[in-house]
Amino acid sequence: MAHLIFITHPEVTIDPVRPVTDWSLSPAGRARAAAFAASGTLAAVTAIWSSAERKARDAAHILAAPLGLPVSIRPALGEIDRSATGFLPPDEFERTADAFFARPSDSIRGWERAADAQARIETAVRHIAGTHKTGDLAIVSHGAVGTLLYCALAGHAIDRRHDQPHQGHFWTADLPDLVPQHPWKPLD
Numbered sequence: 501m502a503h504l505i506f507i508t509h510p511e512v513t514i515d516p517v518r519p520v521t522d523w524s525l526s527p528a529g530r531a532r533a534a535a536f537a538a539s540g541t542l543a544a545v546t547a548i549w550s551s552a553e554r555k556a557r558d559a560a561h562i563l564a565a566p567l568g569l570p571v572s573i574r575p576a577l578g579e580i581d582r583s584a585t586g587f588l589p590p591d592e593f594e595r596t597a598d599a600f601f602a603r604p605s606d607s608i609r610g611w612e613r614a615a616d617a618q619a620r621i622e623t624a625v626r627h628i629a630g631t632h633k634t635g636d637l638a639i640v641s642h643g644a645v646g647t648l649l650y651c652a653l654a655g656h657a658i659d660r661r662h663d664q665p666h667q668g669h670f671w672t673a674d675l676p677d678l679v680p681q682h683p684w685k686p687l688d
Contacts, residue, residue, distance in 0.1 A: 502675040504629060505542065505638045508646050509533075509559040510668030510687060516587040521578070525558040532668050533562040536687040541670075542567065546635030549628055551577040551642060560640040571640075576624035579642035580617045584610025597644070601660035614658050618648035625649060629675060637675060643667060646684075654680045 511529035515522075525533065536542075545567060550560035552575040560571040580600070588596060596609055604614035621641070629637060647663045650671055656662055662683065669684040 502544070502632075502634065503636045503681070504625070504673040504675055504678060505545065505636060505670055506625075506646055506649065506673070507536075507559070507563070507638060507640045507670040507687070508643045508664060508667060509555040509640060512555045512667065514587070520582065520587065521553045523553075523555050525555055525562075529555075529668065530558070530562065532687050533559045536668075536670075537563045537566050539688075542636070542638055544636040545569070545638045547572065547632060548638045548640065549574055549577065550640040551575070551579065553578055553642070556640045556642060560638075563638060563640065574624055574628065576620050577639060577641045578645070580614070580644045581612035582610075598660060600644070601647075601658060601663070604658040614644075614648060617645055618652055618658065621645040621649045622652045626678070629678060632675065643669070646671070650680055650683070653678050 509525065510532040511526045512523045513526045542563060548560055548564045548569050549572045550556045552573050564571050599608045600611055600614055607613050625639060643664045648658060651658050651662050653673060664684040668687045670687060671680055671682060671684055673680045
């Protein structure tokens with residue numbers, strides 16, 4: 501049976517003056533992505549898709565290189581739109597993210613609503629999976645939308661307790677039914 505491997509980008513270089521969508525992987529993030537690429541987990545992958553955000557593209561290209569695969573870009577795989585606030589200091593970000601998951605029908609501080617982001621990512625992934633032919637499928641994206649997708653596919657209500665503990669994790673689902681096999685696991 502083929503699988504979907506949903507991967508979140510690892511650590512980034514935070515640059516408060518740049519849009520979050522333009523942040524790149526940090527040296528540690530690049531090293532973790534390279535280690536995951538060499539782990540054998542992706543050996544049966546025949547297609548890699550990525551969010552259009554730089555950090556996800558960076559990770560996707562690192563994962564695709566040893567497999568000799570191109571990276572296909574789908575903007576709908578992007579992270580929640582939080583451009584209304586831009587960069588937030590870590591404590592403030594965590595409080596806002598807690599509210600985002602706790603009140604999925606509300607826009608928290610102008611952020612995209614969790615319910616809308618969940619519908620967007622699920623639609624995108626179902627479309628990609630529905631057109632995938634053979635072998636495993638890797639999607640490189642982001643933690644919040646990955647958690648929202650996991651909740652939808654696993655039949656859970658939106659809840660931050662299903663979130664990855666930090667950047668750089670993955671979960672796997674069966675294809676074509678997209679039933680998750682396990683919650684988040686670290687890349688390393």
